[in-house]
Amino acid sequence: MKKEIAKFKINGRIHEVIITPNVTLSELLRDQPDLTGTKHACEVGQCGSCTVLVDGKPTLSCSTLAISVRDKEVLTVEGLSRGTQLHPLQQAFIDHGAIQCGFCTPGMILMAKALLDENPNPTRQEVKEGLGGNLCRCTGYVKIIDAVTAAAEAMRKGGK
Amino acid sequence: MLLVFEKLDSYIQNALENWRLKEPIEKEGGMKPFEYFEPRTVAEATKLLSNYGGKAQILAGGIDLIPRMRKGDIKPKYLINIQKVTGLEYIEPDGKKGIKFGAMAKLHSLETSKTIQNHYPILYEAIHQITSVQAKYMGTAVGNLCVGTPASDVAAALLALGAELRIAGAKGKRREPLEKFYLDYLRTSLKRGEMVTGVFLPTPQPGTNTAFLNLVRTRSDIAKISVAVAIIVKDSICREARIAIGAAAPIVFRARKAEAALIGQKLVSEAINKVAETAAGETTPINDLRSTAEYRKETAKILVRRALEKALEEIKA
Numbered sequence: 001m002k003k004e005i006a007k008f009k010i011n012g013r014i015h016e017v018i019i020t021p022n023v024t025l026s027e028l029l030r031d032q033p034d035l036t037g038t039k040h041a042c043e044v045g046q047c048g049s050c051t052v053l054v055d056g057k058p059t060l061s062c063s064t065l066a067i068s069v070r071d072k073e074v075l076t077v078e079g080l081s082r083g084t085q086l087h088p089l090q091q092a093f094i095d096h097g098a099i100q101c102g103f104c105t106p107g108m109i110l111m112a113k114a115l116l117d118e119n120p121n122p123t124r125q126e127v128k129e130g131l132g133g134n135l136c137r138c139t140g141y142v143k144i145i146d147a148v149t150a151a152a153e154a155m156r157k158g159g160k
Numbered sequence: 161m162l163l164v165f166e167k168l169d170s171y172i173q174n175a176l177e178n179w180r181l182k183e184p185i186e187k188e189g190g191m192k193p194f195e196y197f198e199p200r201t202v203a204e205a206t207k208l209l210s211n212y213g214g215k216a217q218i219l220a221g222g223i224d225l226i227p228r229m230r231k232g233d234i235k236p237k238y239l240i241n242i243q244k245v246t247g248l249e250y251i252e253p254d255g256k257k258g259i260k261f262g263a264m265a266k267l268h269s270l271e272t273s274k275t276i277q278n279h280y281p282i283l284y285e286a287i288h289q290i291t292s293v294q295a296k297y298m299g300t301a302v303g304n305l306c307v308g309t310p311a312s313d314v315a316a317a318l319l320a321l322g323a324e325l326r327i328a329g330a331k332g333k334r335r336e337p338l339e340k341f342y343l344d345y346l347r348t349s350l351k352r353g354e355m356v357t358g359v360f361l362p363t364p365q366p367g368t369n370t371a372f373l374n375l376v377r378t379r380s381d382i383a384k385i386s387v388a389v390a391i392i393v394k395d396s397i398c399r400e401a402r403i404a405i406g407a408a409a410p411i412v413f414r415a416r417k418a419e420a421a422l423i424g425q426k427l428v429s430e431a432i433n434k435v436a437e438t439a440a441g442e443t444t445p446i447n448d449l450r451s452t453a454e455y456r457k458e459t460a461k462i463l464v465r466r467a468l469e470k471a472l473e474e475i476k477a
Binding site: 001020021024027043044045046048051059062063064068114115129130133135 | 192196222239241243291297379
């Protein structure tokens, strides 16, 4: 299979890697730039743990060929904070105890970011529907929805 | 010049040595190798398809294809990614006759389209009830149709709406009603070198009322049974009817006998019950982990009845 040098823009940084076309985005992220915040769980696009944002759109990285997102902007959970300043969503997840085992958290936070980018003032029902593709096996949904709602408010007040 | 090449060569060598992805590629569950293409036009794509025939596979949203390739269920030798083909993302009016949307129109774009919400509400409902937002951002309606699964809610809705496919091939273009597209389980009428480029939806005739219903184990699972109906009622008599049923046969299909039985009838509960029974008789469901065939047949009857009642309620309202 043809190997080629491909350029990826991940969390604002350019990464040049040699890839073959059969590598998924999640495999690439976890292996080459060592961004293991993106989780492999079901690996069939059912659980949302591998969610990243590609050009701002929520994307299941386990079901995306890395080669197909060359030259696009990829945002993983590692790219959310500014130095030690956490993103309002990250802070809200901590404040509201919206983390149990933590495995679904990166996907939840990125999906929530996509949701709030499109709809800065969602109802509780809209938050539930927005996170419909993200499973929490600890079933800690109530606190997650609390956290997203609180983060939405913080972001509207300019905590972005 | 030679120096440049040497530099480039040593750069590649270095990068190759640093390359640590070799292992995951070889690991069990990794995808089999394939040759990858990114055509920019439909003509380029259909040329590749006709060159490689059955060994080629189109990649649109990838939400169905990539997991199946990873599992090894399908092993295309040539993968043709149509995400970079320009001009396939449209959702727009098609004259006064209806609307059309392209092969790369995402489920999310269709779901949030005001035209779809207002004029084709059952298509909106069939998409809206899909729980994974990510799948709707990535996935396309045309991709969903082309998988050919009988459990496609989108296909059931589009069948009831009288959708027509726009197909391009190396030898030219053709149109095909969606109901002729499905030949058998996972088999469509696409010939070598052909791809679906878009879908045309006729403007519903005045007096059309529609309903979509499905039955699922959990909201995120695919349907055990799905039903979409479109009826035209004038002076309380049914003039036209389309009853589409999903997950109850090798393909999504129209219950033609039930439709014929409905036309010309006054839509009272007795007639509806009888039509629902006829529709259930047209199903040929299977036993699988989601349901038994018997259960599917029984619930097909109930869902057809409820869908017709729901469509009628809309008329009253």
